[in-house]
Amino acid sequence: MGMKRFGGSIGILQGARVLFSDFVDGGPMWTGQGDRESRFLVSFREPFQAPPAVIVGLSLLDIDHKANFRADLSAETVTATGFHIVFRTWGDSRIARIRADWTAIGPLRDEDEWDVP
Secondary structure (H helix, E strand, O other): OOOEEEOOOEEEEEEEEEEEEHHHHOOHHHHOOOOEEEEEEEEOOOOOOOOOEEEEEEEEEEEOOOOOOOOEEEEEOOOOOEEEEEEEEOOOOOEEEEEEEEEEEEEOOOOOOOOOO
16 A cells, blocks of 8 residues: 555655564464564655654464563564564563554655755
């Protein structure tokens, strides 16, 4: 899905990303203990004029019911061209699979602006 433009100067991009499916291959979120992190770089198809506001949320969660669910989901290192989705867990949590949805809202170059040298 491309950039949605509002009034020529505000844009919204949306997307979704499965961050991991560790139950399939015995990855660290499923089999590990203690502090663990999954990080994914999102690159915007079209850049914003400045870093946008980014909202991330869990849209799929598959966990082991026998352990506590501990989760921290955030957007980090936001720039005009992209950001990192970061999922963290700790303790004895066993996370099989996570999907995160994201929305970026920010300024766009107005199509009517001219570059004057």
